[in-house]
Amino acid sequence: MATWLDSTDFARYALIPEELLPTWEGTEADDVIHEYVSALRLAGHDILTLGAEPLSVTWLAEPLTFARWYYADDDTGLLSAVRTAMTANRWEDVLSLELGGRYVLTDAAYEADRVLDSLRAAQQPAEALRVELPPGRYRVQSLTIDPDPKTRFLLERLLPE
Template sequence: MAVETEGGPCIVVPQSALPHWSGTEGDYDQACEVDLVGVLALPDGAEALVLGDEPLSTAYLPEDRVLVRWCYAESVEGVTDIIRAGLPTAEWEEGPVLSTTGELVMFDAAYFGTEVGTLTASTTLELGAGRYRVDSASVEPDRRTSFRVHRFVELA
């Protein structure tokens, strides 16, 4: 399921830390300062991943551990195949390191974590506990199709 925002960034927060995300009452301003992708510290040592830049529709491909941000395309048909075909040849930029205790939840950063599932849509990212570098690339198979992708690279 894709997550849409009302104009701000998407946030990816550990399920266990959702009550700590304060949305527009505190954390949102800090999230808006992130250009492309960044990590914010939360209370109790948890970390949140911020997907900044433009407010793009964002989905997760669990088999590939990739977040897909829709820049533009003529159709939704075949998007997964387009992304998967582009991943091996993408020019990846190394990104920040995110530590997590397991299941993550992606939603509009403007909302409180406690509003997930009631006032705002979300999607779950099932990653094992550990440290992941979040690399970024563009997948642009032609001039009418562009996606920004972020992959989770597990670190030892």
């Protein structure tokens, strides 16, 4: 089973470079709250945001994919469903951005102290996930999958360009 961030009250997550995290104020992504996938630029870094709905989210490192939980009994079979979806031709291009290094995925509204405390305490439920990416330009693509009639996930994958 994956580690999931509980659904956000503010309907957006941010993938924050670790080096910018100590100065994160929790208001930087306010302008993109209604976008499913967006990016903002801060201190020379692209920051990926996932928003528009307060869905739980997880990071799947091997397929470089974020999964958001619409509905499901559990996440058993998620990884195999994502692997199957990788070859689907229904992926929609959303945006391109420059990423690379160590990041933290968290509720965009959380201030730095809360995120750092969560990472130090390794608390459950988790409020932040660590993400590491090789440097480069990435295309973000979205796809909704329904592995069965009672299961739906929204995926955002990062494709190296």
